[in-house]
Amino acid sequence: MPLLDIDIKSKSYNVEHKQLTVINKINFKIEKGEFICITGPSGCGKTTFLNIIAGLDTFYNGRVLYKDKPICGYDSNRLLIFQELGLFPWLTVQENIEFGLKLRKMPKNERKSLSLEYLNMVNLTKFKNSFMHELSGGMKQRVALARALVMNPEVLLMDEPFSSLDAQTRDILHIELQRIWSVTKKTIIFITHNVREAVCLGDRVLVFSALPASLKASFCIDLPRPRQIESDGVIDKVKLVMAELNSEIRKRYENEFNVKQTF
Amino acid sequence: MKMSLMLSKLFKQIVFYSLFLFLWEALALSGLWPQYILPAPSKVFFALIAGFANHTFLIGIGVSFKRLLIGFGIAIISGSALGVLLLKFKALDETLGSLVLGFQTLPSICWFPLALLWFGLSEWAIIFVIIVGSLSSITIATNSAFKNISPIYLNVGKNMGAHGVTLLRKIIIPAAIPSLLVGLRQSWSFAWRSLMAGELLFNCLGLGYLLNMGRELNDMSQVIAVIFIIMLISVFIDRMILGKVELAIRRRYGL
Numbered sequence: 001m002p003l004l005d006i007d008i009k010s011k012s013y014n015v016e017h018k019q020l021t022v023i024n025k026i027n028f029k030i031e032k033g034e035f036i037c038i039t040g041p042s043g044c045g046k047t048t049f050l051n052i053i054a055g056l057d058t059f060y061n062g063r064v065l066y067k068d069k070p071i072c073g074y075d076s077n078r079l080l081i082f083q084e085l086g087l088f089p090w091l092t093v094q095e096n097i098e099f100g101l102k103l104r105k106m107p108k109n110e111r112k113s114l115s116l117e118y119l120n121m122v123n124l125t126k127f128k129n130s131f132m133h134e135l136s137g138g139m140k141q142r143v144a145l146a147r148a149l150v151m152n153p154e155v156l157l158m159d160e161p162f163s164s165l166d167a168q169t170r171d172i173l174h175i176e177l178q179r180i181w182s183v184t185k186k187t188i189i190f191i192t193h194n195v196r197e198a199v200c201l202g203d204r205v206l207v208f209s210a211l212p213a214s215l216k217a218s219f220c221i222d223l224p225r226p227r228q229i230e231s232d233g234v235i236d237k238v239k240l241v242m243a244e245l246n247s248e249i250r251k252r253y254e255n256e257f258n259v260k261q262t263f
Numbered sequence: 264m265k266m267s268l269m270l271s272k273l274f275k276q277i278v279f280y281s282l283f284l285f286l287w288e289a290l291a292l293s294g295l296w297p298q299y300i301l302p303a304p305s306k307v308f309f310a311l312i313a314g315f316a317n318h319t320f321l322i323g324i325g326v327s328f329k330r331l332l333i334g335f336g337i338a339i340i341s342g343s344a345l346g347v348l349l350l351k352f353k354a355l356d357e358t359l360g361s362l363v364l365g366f367q368t369l370p371s372i373c374w375f376p377l378a379l380l381w382f383g384l385s386e387w388a389i390i391f392v393i394i395v396g397s398l399s400s401i402t403i404a405t406n407s408a409f410k411n412i413s414p415i416y417l418n419v420g421k422n423m424g425a426h427g428v429t430l431l432r433k434i435i436i437p438a439a440i441p442s443l444l445v446g447l448r449q450s451w452s453f454a455w456r457s458l459m460a461g462e463l464l465f466n467c468l469g470l471g472y473l474l475n476m477g478r479e480l481n482d483m484s485q486v487i488a489v490i491f492i493i494m495l496i497s498v499f500i501d502r503m504i505l506g507k508v509e510l511a512i513r514r515r516y517g518l
C-alpha cells in the first residue's frame with residue numbers, strides 16, 4: 001500500500017467569472033520514506049497541488065488517498081511548510097518549535113527536552129531565545145523545519161522553502177536537509193523551481209507541465225548520498241530534466257507574452 | 264556618544280525652560296497685564312502647592328480618573344465586542360459599520376446637549392460622553408486589527424491542529440496585539456479629551472471642573488496650575504505608559 005495515492009483529474013478556480021483550470025490529470029503514488037521533488041514552470045499549479053495534499057484545498061475532481069483514506073482536511077501528520085513560513089513573531093525560537101506540542105498538550109518538561117533536541121538538530125541551540133526578526137533567512141528556514149519535524153509528521157510538504165535564500169545558505173541547507181532526512185526517514189514532497197536543487201535532494205524528480213499542470217515526466221535519481229549540488233552525477237541528471245522542462249517553460253512563455261520565442 | 268547626545272538634549276531643554284520661565288516672570292512683573300490675565304509663574308507654583316496641600320487637586324485627579332476608568336472600561340469592552348461582531352456579520356458591517364464611521368468623525372462634545380437631557384447634570388452624563396467619544400475608535404481599531412491578520416498564521420495553526428478557542432487564544436489574539444495597542448492608545452486620547460470637555464460643563468469636582476472654578480474666581484494661577492497637571496497626566500500616560508508598551512511590543516514583533 002502506497003502512503004499517498006494521488007489521482008487528481010482536474011482542479012480549477014473561478015477567476016473573474018471564468019474557469020481557470022490549474023491542474024489537469026496528475027496521477028502517481030508515493031511510498032513511505034520517499035523524497036519527492038516537484039519542479040515545473042512558474043505559475044504551473046505546484047502550490048495548488050501541495051495545498052491539496054495538505055488538505056487545505058478540498059475542492060477538486062479526483063481523489064487523493066492517504067493510507068487508503070481520502071484526504072478531507074488538515075492533518076498534523078501531513079505538515080506543510082509554507083513558502084512564507086508563517087513563523088510566529090510573538091514567540092521565541094524555542095516557543096515556536098514547541099507550539100504544536102503545546103497544542104497536543106504534551107507535559108512541559110517533555111516538551112522542553114524534545115524542542116531542545118530539534119533545536120540541536122537544526123543547529124539553532126544558541127538562538128533558542130531569539131525572536132524571528134533577529135534571525136537570518138536561513139535560520140528562519142531551519143526554525144520552520146524544526147517546528148514541523150518536532151511534531152513527528154509522516155509527510156513533510158515543503159513549498160519552495162529555499163527560494164528566497166542566497167546560494168551559499170542554500171547549499172548548507174541542502175546538506176542539512178539530506179542529513180535530517182536520512183535520520184528521520186520522513187516522506188518529503190519538496191517543490192522547487194531549481195532543477196539542480198531537485199536533483200540534488202530527491203529520490204524522484206517529477207516535472208509538471210505548464211498550466212494546466214499535468215505530470216509530464218518522472219526521473220529516478222539513484223545517486224549516492226549525501227549529494228553535492230555541483231557534483232558530476234547531479235549535473236548529468238540536471239541536463240536530462242532540463243531538456244523536459246525547457247519545452248514547458250517555452251510554452252508558458254508563449255502563453256503569457258503571446259509571442260514565439262526560440263531559446 | 265549616545266549619553267553625550269542625551270546630555271546635550273537635556274542641556275538645551277534646561278536652557279529653553281529657564282528662558283521661558285524668566286521671560287514669563289519678567290512680563291508678569293512688568294505690570295502690562297493684571298494678575299488675573301497673566302499671573303507670574305511663581306504664583307502658579309504656589310497655586311500648585313496650595314491645591315495639593317488642601318487636597319482639591321488630588322480629589323480632582325481621583326474623581327476624573329474614576330470616571331475615566333468606568334467610561335473607558337465600558338467603551339473598551341463594548342467597542343471591541345462590536346468590532347468583532349462587525350467582522351463576523353457582513354450585513355452588520357455594511358449597515359451599522361457605516362454609522363460607526365460617522366460617529367468617529369463627530370467631536371465628542373457634540374454629544375453633551377443630548378447627554379444632559381438624557382442623564383441630567385449627573386456622573387452618567389460625563390461617563391456617557393467618554394463612552395461615545397472613544398467607542399467608535401475602539402470598534403474600528405479592533406475590527407481592522409483582526410481583519411488584517413495575515414492568513415498564513417491561521418493556516419499554520421490549523422495545519423498543526425489548532426481550532427476554535429485555541430486558534431483564537433494562541434494565534435488570532437497575539438497576531439492582532441500590535442494593531443490593538445495602536446488603537447488603544449488612540450482611543451485613550453479620545454476618552455481623555457471627552458472627559459476634560461465634559462467636566463467643564465457643570466460642578467462635578469474633576470480636573471475640568473477645577474479649571475472652570477479657577478475661571479469663576481478670576482484665579483488664573485489655578486487655571487494654569489490645573490492645565491499643567493492635565494498636561495503632565497496626558498504626557499505621562501501617553502508617552503510613558505502606552506507609548507513604552509507599544510514600543511516594547513513592536514520591538515518584539517520586529518515591526
